[in-house]
């Protein structure tokens with residue numbers, strides 16, 4: 001898939017204004033947009049910088065940083081960003097994938113459903129909470145079931161938009177499993193839609209990727225049956 005689709009001209013990205021991208025949750029490319037020097041700084045330095053900058057935000061909002069309850073917040077946020085909720089930005093945290101021969105000769109679809117994940121909207125930095133369902137058909141190689149879960153968690157732990165998350169998981173699975181026969185379905189709730197903006201508490205967003213043999217009406221129906229039961 002091409003990632004050279006981003007162009008910024010006249011303050012507009014791919015023809016969209018920053019405002020339209022943010023509130024309508026449009027996304028621009030498969031790769032998470034990163035600076036070339038993203039990993040020049042050590043994690044310890046990053047945490048120190050974020051802590052300083054976050055205390056600045058709190059200070060500007062008028063919060064009293066000498067209060068016992070607030071004092072440790074900048075450090076806590078910095079640690080949480082780097083070590084937990086955005087740890088998937090660092091390629092060093094990518095799960096190691098061991099492939100096995102498909103000795104059982106199982107050649108039907110495998111479905112791993114209801115993989116719970118927590119991510120964060122890259123336009124508002126508030127949570128996206130959802131479930132991912134993954135299916136693949138072995139090309140002769142299989143991976144451990146927990147690895148499917150780990151791939152989802154790795155890409156979820158980034159500032160994200162749901163379409164990109166779906167495609168990044170699908171792309172990784174295709175590469176690792178050496179097959180196009182991969183499906184990814186994500187059903188998620190965006191807190192930037194429920195807790196602010198239009199404040200719709202009931203809507204969820206569904207995104208899908210159907211590759212290879214899964215891009216076929218009867219396969220999609222079969223998959224939907226597994227997910228509904």
Ligand SMILES: [Zn+2]
Nearest residue numbers: 121123124192
């Ligand atoms: Zn958002």
